[in-house]
Amino acid sequence: MIKKLRIMTPGPTPVPVDVLLEGAKETLYHRNPKFKKMLAAASEGLKKVFRTNGHVFILASSGTGAMETAVANTISPGDKVVTVVGGKFGERWAELCRAYGANMHEINIEWGDYLRVEQIEKALKENPDTKVVFTTLSETSTGVVNDIKAVAEIVKNANAILVVDAVSGLIAEPLEMDKWGVDIAVAGSQKAFMMPPGLAFVAVSSEKAWKCIEEAKSPRYYFDLRAYKNKYTDTPYTGAVNLVYQLNKSLEMIESETLEMVWKRHAIFANAMRRGIQALGLELFAKKPGNVLTAVKVPNDIDGLEFLKVSREEYGMIFSGGQAQLKGKIFRVSNLGYVDRLDMVSAIATIEMTLNKMGKHVPIGSGVRAVEESLLEADKDESFS
Numbered sequence: 006m007i008k009k010l011r012i013m014t015p016g017p018t019p020v021p022v023d024v025l026l027e028g029a030k031e032t033l034y035h036r037n038p039k040f041k042k043m044l045a046a047a048s049e050g051l052k053k054v055f056r057t058n059g060h061v062f063i064l065a066s067s068g069t070g071a072m073e074t075a076v077a078n079t080i081s082p083g084d085k086v087v088t089v090v091g092g093k094f095g096e097r098w099a100e101l102c103r104a105y106g107a108n109m110h111e112i113n114i115e116w117g118d119y120l121r122v123e124q125i126e127k128a129l130k131e132n133p134d135t136k137v138v139f140t141t142l143s144e145t146s147t148g149v150v151n152d153i154k155a156v157a158e159i160v161k162n163a164n165a166i167l168v169v170d171a172v173s174g175l176i177a178e179p180l181e182m183d184k185w186g187v188d189i190a191v192a193g194s195q196k197a198f199m200m201p202p203g204l205a206f207v208a209v210s211s212e213k214a215w216k217c218i219e220e221a222k223s224p225r226y227y228f229d230l231r232a233y234k235n236k237y238t239d240t241p242y243t244g245a246v247n248l249v250y251q252l253n254k255s256l257e258m259i260e261s262e263t264l265e266m267v268w269k270r271h272a273i274f275a276n277a278m279r280r281g282i283q284a285l286g287l288e289l290f291a292k293k294p295g296n297v298l299t300a301v302k303v304p305n306d307i308d309g310l311e312f313l314k315v316s317r318e319e320y321g322m323i324f325s326g327g328q329a330q331l332k333g334k335i336f337r338v339s340n341l342g343y344v345d346r347l348d349m350v351s352a353i354a355t356i357e358m359t360l361n362k363m364g365k366h367v368p369i370g371s372g373v374r375a376v377e378e379s380l381l382e383a384d385k386d387e388s389f390s
């Protein structure tokens with residue numbers, strides 16, 4: 006049977022042909038003035054999506070490289086940090102901070118649950134010497150989105166800076182760095198940017214953050230932000246030339262749709278998927294699901310790994326499974342990046358068909374109907390087209 010590959014995973018995400026073609030253009034020398042101009046344009050475009058007038062740095066790495074950059078540049082061994090661990094990516098902040106010898110205070114949240122502002126308040130009250138608070142906007146492993154605006158409100162009044170992992174959240178969920186007071190945020194190219202993997206971004210918005218960066222004593226070299234500072238039209242090392250072409254195309258596409266509309270699209274699609282899932286009698290995993298992806302509990306009588314295999318092998322549809330202790334227990338359907346309405350319909354149709362094929366009788370068409378109804382309702386809103 007003919008099968009088209011459909012990636013409905015929260016990274017990598019589908020890449021539009023226009024972005025792919027940019028990657029096929031002639032590779033310029035990275036000191037060529039033409040390329041320097043492109044880098045400057047990319048930096049300016051990135052500021053718009055991070056909503057900051059600060060600096061946004063472009064690194065050649067995956068998102069975790071940007072996370073390591075944030076840790077290595079802000080803490081010295083022995084510094085007190087607060088990390089929020091409610092999933093695989095919050096755990097990654099803690100692992101990184103431990104690797105750099107931080108004095109740890111971890112806020113542990115049951116996976117699937119979300120961060121309460123009072124937990125940050127309490128942690129900072131008990132640890133007034135906290136230097137950096139590390140949080141996650143969209144916890145991709147559970148589908149939860151945290152209220153970063155409220156967290157920033159608290160951290161602003163403490164003697165600490167706020168670092169946000171926005172790798173899957175940026176562009177999909179509102180994040181207002183300057184307005185909310187987020188000092189540092191990180192992102193990656195293979196999520197809402199609709200690009201291949203390979204670039205990571207670090208945005209630094211405040212003087213407070215720069216002071217931290219200047220004073221931090223952790224050893225660092227390739228990821229030392231002091232080497233990148235004031236180098237907008239240049240990179241200290243070889244720039245990822247073709248990926249920067251792709252980045253400019255992606256930023257151009259986002260700007261023409263408008264960032265507000267992209268946020269809205271993600272909200273509409275995630276809402277449609279939640280309704281479809283519930284119409285099938287399945288349960289959502291996240292206590293406060295965000296608009297990046299939908300995490301679904303695997304029904305008890307179904308093998309979660311087999312579900313991924315059947316949907317992939319029968320239909321060419323790639324969903325993500327659960328990570329770590331959630332392996333086999335949930336599956337995740339992304340609506341991140343270059344995803345359209347019919348992608349949402351085919352995702353829910355795949356879930357219906359796969360479950361039925363596996364002997365789990367869910368009512369054929371009821372998920373599809375709920376998704377379509379939800380999308381049609383959203384269409385009535387004239388500002389969404």
Ligand SMILES: *Cc1c(COP(=O)(O)O)cnc(C)c1O
Nearest residue numbers: 016067068069094145172173193
């Ligand atoms: C994808 C992702 C990362 C980075 O993962 P890489 O594989 O290093 O790109 C970090 N945090 C979150 C929340 C993510 O979704």
